[in-house]
Amino acid sequence: MYNKTPSRLPEQSGHSPAHALEAKELLTRHQSATKGLSKAEAAKRLTEHGSNALPEPPKPGILQRFFKHFHDTLIYILIAAAVITALLGHWLDTWVILAVVLINASIGFVQEGKAEKALAGIRKMLSLHATVKRDGQWQEVDADQLVPGDIVRLRSGDKVPADLRLIECTQLRVEESALTGESVPSAKHTEPVAADAGVGDRFCMAFSGTLVTAGRGIGVVTATGANTEIGRINAMLATVEAIATPLTRQMAQFSKWLSVVIVAMALLMLLIGYLLHDFATAELFLAAIGFAVAAIPEGLPAILTITLALGVQQMARRNAITRRLNAVETLGSVTVICSDKTGTLTRNEMTASQVVTRAGHYQVSGLGYQPDGSFSRDEQSIEALKQPDLAALLEVVAVANDSQLTQQQEHWGVQGEPTEGALLCLAEKAGFEREHYQRLAVIPFESENKFMASLEQRPDTSRQILLKGAPDRLLERCTAQLGANGETEALDTAFWQQQLDALSSQGLRVLAAANKSTEHSELGLDELTEMTLIGLIGIIDPPRPEAIEAIAQCHQAGIGVKMITGDHAGTAEAIGKAMQLSADGALCVVTGAEIEAASDEELKAIAGRSNIFARTSPEHKLRLVKALQANGEVVAMTGDGVNDAPALKRADVGIAMGIKGTEATKEAADIVLADDNFNTIAQAVAEGRTIYDNLRKAILFILPTNGAQGLVMLAAVLFGLTLPLTPVQILWVNMVVAVTLALALAFEPAEPGVMKRPPRDPKAAILSRMFLWRIAMVSLLIGGVSMLMFQLAIHSGEELAVARTLAVNTLVLAQAFYLLNSRYLSECSLKPSLLFANKAAWLALGILLLLQLGFVYLPLMQLWFGTSALSLQHWLLPAGLGVAILLIIELEKRWLWR
Template identity: 50%
Template sequence: MADRAATDDPNAPPAAWHTLSWVEIEQMLQTGSAGLAEAEASRRLARYGPNRLAPPPRRGPLRRLLMQFHNILLYVMMAAAVVTAVLGHWIDTAVLLMAVVVNAVIGFIQEGKAEAALDAIRAMLSPHATVIRDGTRHEIDAADLVPGDRVLLASGDLVPADMRLAAVNELRVDEAALTGESLPVEKTAHESEPDAPLGDRYGMAYAGTLVVYGQASGIVVATASDTELGKINRMLSSIQGQATPLLRQVDRFGRLLALAILGLAAVTFLFGTLWRGHSPADMFMMVVALAASAIPEGLPAIMTVTLALGVQRMARRNAIVRRLPAVEALGSVTVICSDKTGTLTRNEMTVQRVVCADHVFEVDGTGYAPVGDLRFNDHIIDAGHYPALALAIRAGVLCNDAHLREKDGLWCVEGDPTEGALLVLGGKTGFTQVLGDASWPRLGVIPFESQHRFMATYHRDADDEAWIFAKGAPERILDMCTAELGHAGEQPLDVDYWRRMATDTAAQGLRLLALACKRAAPRDGSLCFADMEAGYVLLALVGIIDPPRDEAVRAVAECHRAGVRVKMITGDHAETARTIGARLDIGVGKPAITGAEMAMMDDAALRRVALEVDVFARASPEHKLRLVQALQANSQVVAMTGDGVNDAPALKSADVGVAMGMKGTEAAKEAADMVLADDNFATITAAVREGRAVYDNLKKFILFMLPTNGGEAMVVIAAILFELALPLAPAQVLWINMVTSSTLGLALAFEPAEPGIMRRRPRPPGVPLLSGFFVWRVLMVSILMMAGALGLFLWELDHGTSLETARTIAVNAVVAAEMFYLLNSRFLLASVLSPKGLTGNRYVLLAIAACILLQIAYTHAPAMQRIFGSTDLSPDEWGRVLAAGLLVFCVAEMEKAIIRRTRLAQRLGIA
């Protein structure tokens, strides 16, 4: 389309517009200073189409709704509904089907929200554009722009299309959303090298970026889907969302369980009819009872509740979860790929070093709050006692166009962040921050221009003496200076010293500014470039950086202890990225890889590098996406953080996409699974901890639920094998599963995180939901429950008890075993024989109390007796029920003690 504007060949490769001069582009696009003729613009509009991002094809609402039922969890619930319908328990059927519908509706709504990511990118295109056509200036709908149009840009404009700049006047463009560059980029009209990354193409302005200062004119070279924004939109459209590790595990678990239940039911039916000679009708009811006992009806509901509770706890920690499964997925993360600016750092430029002729000062404090001390040799000093330092700070405050404001207790900078850092330094040392102060009024100014690389202002002090202050690139300011200000006054300029200090400061990843002054008035009374040639006194070099958040440093250390690798991916330069990484203990002693280097690697090489290297700089959207996919190809579970539209494809592709809530674009938020309300990396670490706790609780529930189902199934199988009366009727099985199991199991969703949860290694991504230890525990407890229930059932029948009473005792024995086993299940290996273990979760105690009341009603309420065929029990019979429950509790605690003492926990991978 627009990228191929110079040729009629649709298969021609896109032009490298940034490598061409604007004169060459005028010739290629057949345009000039008068712009296109209206007729030609109309012809090109018909050829290339409107300058808007077309929405991708979407599934219709009905198909989207039907696809929500294609879920293994819902299959399990629907199978349970069929079983209850066969048994005639219509209330249970209605409840299960209602749960299925609710889950499907929630998924339908969430999918609709996910598609809003593409809408957010399309909304980034400017609605209007100022163009020159037929030599006349017009304001048109940006959708009508075509390649070859000449567009005018001014401060505050959204760039409406990809443009090659032709004339530039102090243009600075905020490209953070597209490239990740933390500072506005100074633009020129010059061409760039062919291999220049997107952030270094200074002669280009890209659609969706914001002009923060200056003016320019340029020629449209790409519109709609051929813009860099359009390419990101295409990438995002092509990415399929990733299923979380839990859903993949549950899917495998559900399939295996469904196959096992169907196989067991078929074998049992054939065994009973062909060998034992039972009628098909009787065996069908027995098989239905077996299936009812084996299907974990409560699993989908408990999963949803557990994840929802995790969502609530994360919200209290400023992590807003947009998609429910992401709660648990955070707990399985093995790698966090984090953006630098605003996430690991404050996105607030801060002066950290001031180099004067005789002293080097360090500056405390981070961010825009004017709070912090200046230090020399680790001692706090008063800036007023150091003339060169004091004058340098004053120069930085006065030769400045930014403003420092306090709003609702928060400090912010209006204007260039680097100039804001100088104002904050002035605030820390007590200098006025109000430009035009009566004691030092500004009488003239030379604005910063990229070709001159400095800014200058003319002032008079309280004694009416004239001063010219200048700030800019160190090499440019050095050329203007003939002296330096030392502690004892002016002295000859030591150029070697200043160059050495500039190199040393830059090596620490700090951006450099030089400050100088001249005690003289402009020659003609008005400040001009002729006044900037020589005679200046160098005051200081200032080192500025966007510092790491203190809490991010601690959070990265906690991630490392938890076995989670942290990788920093940024659009900034490699030197800055390495420095910040070192301060955060990310990639120490390792090289930083740039986007250009990544682009030269094939997928196999990138997979190797992705595991070894931790700092990636000058990364484009394609590089970030490839990096995430390379890590996933290495069987890593990846969380990706970001705030710009350039991060959206990687956010969507990652196992967990995390967007910034305060400074993030809508495109990033809509593509993400979770949004950080405080833009703080430490919040991600807290969310990982919460995710691990959620997964632990799900494992505890499954480990609690399966033995219950297994014990019931074993009771039914034993009755069929030995031609016994069924100890549990189908309706009684459903009572146990839907009432007691779910009631008790729900309490485990409220379990707090176990101590040391963040000292564990992440679980391997491919690990099955049921480990060997889990299978053993399920089998052991199932056998214990079967022994208790079936043993009491047979003992009662042998002593002449009625079938109804024996079944009532069997049901209560299973339920009593569940209640005691619920206490065992609070800790996988630790003993619960302590006040914390027995009473540490009040929801467990409430669930047991509720279950006791339900069982008393089941046993003694006349209405329940009529429905379930239960009978009253004597105190002796209740005592035997209690003994069956204690058997499970005691053996389970003994098993945990043996594992702890024999150090099997490490070998089993559960410690």
């Protein structure tokens, strides 16, 4: 447990950073030596610096989380109404109003889910144990006991326990993709690098939470706990504020606007009733409360939550797991998707896709580590092992190789280096068998040499030196090449340099293969001369084919796609071209150094015009998201590494990879892709747009109910008439209509062309002028016919209870017919092909009819709500008026909306 704020380390106080210092100088700075610290000194430093763990922030209590759901202006008005009805002695009204408030808060509390877990997710990445030298002896300790100056040993398979400056390395390679975004392990050495080198270029450092994939090393601890690179990201994540979604902002604005109108109208009612009419004070207050309850759409929060929850289920069926309800709707309003490259747009599985020999240029099909694919030259399929040049090259890359391909169910992986896995997969696609070779000696890969050589006895008992590695290093050691006719000839260096440049320009990582016959049984560097160059292999982390299609869909939907990666600019640009990242074909690449140098204002312009960002750090990603948001964009950010977590949390929608994503990333995200498929994002955007359409339909449907009820109560007070509705009857109409009819709209299918229209303006009001017109017109129609039915019943001598029941029935039946209008905003709802397209709507109508029959005829309901039984003729006229409203709205659609 982290129990102390760490003191600042020397490199944090203006001195040169650890990666820029010689190892001896760094040991002196930390008052350490290769024999390690003493136990007493380590204990002293542990007290000074605190344990090697990340700080835990305070979490809100369960009551705080529950009561924040009452923080809404409309809820405050309802609570005030409950207090007033209690003071007036109308306890039934009080309990019904409070029940509605509690139900809404409970729904929000339950759907909110677990509290923020991103920091805990990062802590899970940290190593549990470490091998450290204390008092001159190697010993294993808990990783949280490490202190700056400790000497730590690393071996293949270890998780790095703290930030280390390496002082000894033997073929050490570290997988840092979760921290840097690099698609291949980083080869480490002990030489210092430039002070301004990015995290991915600090080759003399090993960072906490990363994984040793090969070799061994020894390093001195330079930072622990919150001072490590992963601790710095942790601190960023703790301070990043998750911003409100467009729907949340719009609903908050709508609530405030509606609250002001409701309170003003209620006060006006009190004033008019007091000055112009002889209302009793209690009756006047009850009328004002009835108006407030009528005008507030109590069922709307529940409908929003339920509609979003249904959207969550729909998206889960499409492999998009939603952790936060509002993210479903927000995804539908996204204008820019910022995507990580490695593992998101690409497979994070190295693939040898091209081979160049003196005989020709070969293409290799198949992606990832699955050994299925074929070879072709000039678009003609060939048998690789029948080509002398290819057979010789495949022998080198398969036999001088220490990796193994593995298969778990349908997924293929590699044990060892990803690059070697790609080469072994290349050989297995050709059917090459390496089992009958006997290794006699080996020179393993080292970052200083950048090649691997092995001395092998072949199945025919001849011996050969097989060499693979960086082309520039192999060209230095070759004097010949394997010619197009399969014979050895003089080396054409210019040809190979030209081919190397051509492959590199495509963003490929290029390796070379060479061989040499020998009679020796030992192998040293002096043997690696006068070699014969066979060919070049182009390796890439291939784009996901489905992601290319998804990007095209996003462009069609008016959504920009930007790639943010830790890779080099050339590799990123090549992938961007392959992904068709730009809708117009123009790519603009910006590096992390340029982002670093830009001011916030300059970055807004850069972020707007650029679509590829290379060699980026976690801070760069976070700044880019903020810059895009400052430009008015609604940003979705995808990623799989812990370096993506702060930007994911800040984005309007954070999207994590479920298979290859780290726990920290998943916990910081709003949506997790169960299949790591970028195509799922395009499907989820379509689902989000459909959900938003259905939410607007629900709002367009519910608000006229409240408007009609409010108009009925307002008209009664203005003209000094008997109140046609009581507060509890109003609550009944609001809730029963919301949970049946409005809920049916959540099941509406997508509107035609949902992914062929641009994203909606996030600043646009949720209620357009056409919406306001429709709400006003329907409110007047439904409110007018309800008031008409009440007055007809009173003048014909019916009891007050019968008249009020008739008014409620008129309201409900008018809403039932209006549901059919609301299913389509501009299309005619009476077309046979559309009328019965949503079975849920007809089921909801049936349930509503049963509930309304209970409301009218059940004695208990009559007692609670003050209703009375009606005769058959009392049902016919309200139904007829409902049909009339249906036809009027359809005519309005035809004349205005279309």
